[in-house]
Amino acid sequence: MIEVDALDVHYGDFQALFGVSLSLARGRALALAGANGAGKTTLLRALMGAHLPSAGTVRYEGADVTALPPHDRVRRGIAMVPEGRRLFPSLTAEENIKVGAVRAASPDWPLARIYDFLPLAATVRDRRASALSGGERQAVAIARALASGPRLLLLDEISLGLAPGVVEQVYEVVRGLRESGATLLIVEQDLDRALGACDDVVCLLEGRVALTSETAAASREDVVAAYFGTEGPHS
Numbered sequence: 076m077i078e079v080d081a082l083d084v085h086y087g088d089f090q091a092l093f094g095v096s097l098s099l100a101r102g103r104a105l106a107l108a109g110a111n112g113a114g115k116t117t118l119l120r121a122l123m124g125a126h127l128p129s130a131g132t133v134r135y136e137g138a139d140v141t142a143l144p145p146h147d148r149v150r151r152g153i154a155m156v157p158e159g160r161r162l163f164p165s166l167t168a169e170e171n172i173k174v175g176a177v178r179a180a181s182p183d184w185p186l187a188r189i190y191d192f193l194p195l196a197a198t199v200r201d202r203r204a205s206a207l208s209g210g211e212r213q214a215v216a217i218a219r220a221l222a223s224g225p226r227l228l229l230l231d232e233i234s235l236g237l238a239p240g241v242v243e244q245v246y247e248v249v250r251g252l253r254e255s256g257a258t259l260l261i262v263e264q265d266l267d268r269a270l271g272a273c274d275d276v277v278c279l280l281e282g283r284v285a286l287t288s289e290t291a292a293a294s295r296e297d298v299v300a301a302y303f304g305t306e307g308p309h310s
C-alpha cells in the first residue's frame with residue numbers, strides 16, 4: 076500500500092531523516108517507534124506531504140506521490156491524526172469533523188457511521204473543541220480523519236497525555252479500524268502497546284531505521300535495543 080524508499084528529510088541545514096525505507100501492505104498496522112527526536116513525526120509529515128523530502132521516493136497504491144501536496148493525498152485516501160490533535164478550538168466538535176470531509180476520498184464514513192463507531196465524539200458533537208478533555212479531543216481528531224474516507228491512516232502519538240482508561244478506549248478504536256480494513260501507521264511511545272496492537276514494527280534511531288520486523292518475530296529486547304541504540308541480544 077505504501078512504499079518508502081531511501082527518504083532523506085531536512086529542516087534547512089539540519090537533516091532529520093537519513094535513507095529511511097519501509098513498506099506497509101494493505102490491511103496491516105505498523106508501529107513506528109523511537110525516542111524523542113528520532114524523526115517519527117517528520118516521517119509522518121513527509122508521508123502526508125506536509126514536508127517534502129530532499130531525496131527518496133514515496134509510493135502509494137502503486138503511484139509515486141513523493142511531490143504531491145497534502146490535499147491531493149487526502150483525496151487519494153491518506154489521512155493523518157496529528158500529535159496534539161490540532162483541532163480548531165472555536166469550532167464545535169462536529170464542525171471540526173466536517174472539515175475532514177471537505178476533500179473526502181470516499182463516502183465510506185458519513186457522520187452517522189462515525190458517531191456509531193466513536194460514541195464519545197457523538198456525545199460532544201455540539202461542544203467547542205476548546206472545552207473538550209484530552210480523550211474527547213482524540214476521539215474528535217480520529218473522527219475528523221475518518222471523515223475524509225481514508226484507506227491509510229497515520230496516527231501520531233495516539234496515547235500521549237491520556238489517562239490509562241482513555242488509552243484503552245483509543246486502542247478499542249484502533250482494533251475497530253483494523254477490522255474495518257484500514258491500513259494503519261501508528262506512532263506510539265509505549266512499546267508494549269505498539270507491539271500488542273500492530274503486525275509490524277519499525278524503530279527509528281536518530282533519523283535512521285534501526286529495526287524492521289514483524290512484531291511476532293521481534294523480541295521486546297530487540298526493540299528496546301533499537302530504540303536506545305544499545306547492543307541487542309542478537310546483534
Ligand SMILES: Nc1ncnc2c1ncn2[C@@H]1O[C@H](COP(=O)(O)OP(=O)(O)OP(=O)(O)O)[C@@H](O)[C@H]1O
Pocket residue numbers: 086089091109110111112113114115116117118
Ligand atoms: N520544524 C523544525 N525545524 C527544525 N528542526 C526540526 C523541526 N521539526 C523537527 N525538527 C528536528 O527533527 C528531528 C526529528 O524530530 P521529530 O519531531 O520528527 O521527532 P519525533 O521522533 O517525532 O520526536 P517526538 O517524539 O519528540 O515528537 C529532531 O531533532 C527535531 O528537533
